[in-house]
Amino acid sequence: MSDFKADFDKESCSRSINETVNGSHQFTIKGYSLAKGMGAGKCISSDIFSVGGYDWAIYFYPDGKNPEDSSMYVSVFIALASEGTDVRALFELTLVDQSGNGKHKVHSHFDRALESGPYTLKGYKRFFRRTTLENSDYIKDDCLVMNCTVGVVSTRLEGPKQYSIPVPPSDMGQGLRELLESEVGCDIVFQVGDETFKAHKLILAARSPVFRAQFFGLVGDPNLDKVVVKDMDPSIFKAMLLFIYTDKLPDVHEITGTTSMCTSTNMVQHLLAAADLYNLDRLKLLCESKLCEELMLIQWQQHLHWLSSISVCNSSGNAVRRFSTLGRELPFTVV
Secondary structure, three states: OHHHHHHHHOOOOOEEEEEEEEEEEEEEEEOHHHHOOOOOOOOEEOOOEEEOOEEEEEEEEOOOOOHHHOOOEEEEEEEEOOOOOOOOEEEEEEEOOOOOOOOOEEEEOOOOOOOOOOOOEEEEEEEEEHHHHHOOOOEEOOEEEEEEEEEEEEEEEEOOOOOOOOOOOOOHHHHHHHHHHHOOOOOEEEEEOOEEEEEOHHHHHHHOHHHHHHHHOOOOOOOOOEEEEOOOOHHHHHHHHHHHHHOOOOOHHHHHOOOOHHHHHHHHHHHHHHHHHOOOHHHHHHHHHHHHHHHHHHHHHHHHHHHHOOOOOOOOOOOOOOOOOOOOOOOEEEO
């Protein structure tokens, strides 16, 4: 009896779950009348959209897919756009009633038996009689709207639940920032203009090759306790210190005390130069990304201003601006 119980305790279980992962895509055809006459077998394709890990596209044939259906029926198909995949799926194609009455034309495979793959092209050669379509509420202002819903069948295997303890995200950056602001254990003072900043040599050396060489390199001085930084604004040096301790791009508006985009952009430019000077590669990328975002916003604001004006202005082309970095000399004097 004891042997039987021991074998029973070793039993395990699992289950296979089959389900559909559904997704929808709306395809709008503007200028429907201009699409007619392109010929049987020629289609208008939607953008590719993803459902259940596979790519799909809608094909609309205004003159039918086959020559015998030319000028009589429009054809609509849903196509698997992923290469070399075998997938089982259901689909539903809907012509949207644009009168607001909700009388949509629905062709659904969700109530039919699944077909085995490969799933390449499924739909209707005779989706709708063209003369009926063109005199219906499905076309408004020469515009046709279709919704496509795809349900991809997926299978997943479930075993015994694995219990885990949730681990919060790292707060190391916040802890190091508090250490910097408290000045506890600081062993180096930077004189930048009229302001002074205290920091920790080991943290600076761990983050910047320039500081590492200055404090602990072959020609460095580990007993150094004060450094004068030239040609750098105190706010820029403060922002760089915050990045060194937190690994995040500092809030420029918090440091400058203003929400001006011009001030923000100017500061990020100088911070980029400082990052280059101290070999802070991640800070350089963060600054470049921020500058790109602000440049795109400025261009969009200029575009809106142009649209709001009545006069037509000639474009002078895109301006390309390069931000030059400072020289490679160390920007400090040992005191």
